[in-house]
Amino acid sequence: MKHLPLLCCLTAACLLPLPALAGKAGAHVHGTASLQVAIDGQTLTLNLETPLENLLGFEHAPRTDKQKAAVRAMSERLNQPAELFSPSPAARCTSVSVALDSPVLKPGQPVAGDGHADLDGEYVFRCENPAALRELEVGLFQHFPKLRRLDAQVAGPRGQSAARLSPQQRRLAW
Numbered sequence: 001m002k003h004l005p006l007l008c009c010l011t012a013a014c015l016l017p018l019p020a021l022a023g024k025a026g027a028h029v030h031g032t033a034s035l036q037v038a039i040d041g042q043t044l045t046l047n048l049e050t051p052l053e054n055l056l057g058f059e060h061a062p063r064t065d066k067q068k069a070a071v072r073a074m075s076e077r078l079n080q081p082a083e084l085f086s087p088s089p090a091a092r093c094t095s096v097s098v099a100l101d102s103p104v105l106k107p108g109q110p111v112a113g114d115g116h117a118d119l120d121g122e123y124v125f126r127c128e129n130p131a132a133l134r135e136l137e138v139g140l141f142q143h144f145p146k147l148r149r150l151d152a153q154v155a156g157p158r159g160q161s162a163a164r165l166s167p168q169q170r171r172l173a174w
């Protein structure tokens with residue numbers, strides 16, 4: 001029984017019972033990020049939390065021109081929600097807002113702490129036909145190859161579920 005979640009993850013659905021991944025969201029592990037998916041009426045909200053390492057390859061304030069350019073490129077990429085998240089087409093979801101929060105996005109502010117830093121992103125979509133909202137394809141892996149694993153949790157009208165996404169398994173279904 002212990003190996004069932006892993007086997008499940010090799011299938012298209014890749015849904016795990018919530019306790020299988022509980023407690024891991026929010027931990028700072030390079031290569032890993034978390035995604036909270038909330039469906040409330042017509043509103044689809046995605047909360048991404050990831051170590052900067054997965055996006056930039058470094059976690060300190062940018063010093064060189066190359067590092068500053070990398071931060072700009074990351075920010076531009078993350079501000080294109082249609083490139084990163086594809087909800088079920090039949091649900092007809094459109095992006096409403098993107099909010100990014102990270103120390104490297106605040107010029108002049110030192111990246112404090114233990115040398116590690118995160119980025120939080122909130123993506124809000126409005127869906128004309130939320131009843132058809134059954135899956136989400138995640139495009140983060142193509143754009144950020146250092147990201148190897150995304151622990152996703154879904155809360156919506158169909159209840160709660162969790163799944164582990166990867167470059168090989170980019171589709172979250174519920």
Ligand SMILES: [Zn+2]
Nearest residue numbers: 051059116117
């Ligand atoms: Zn780190």
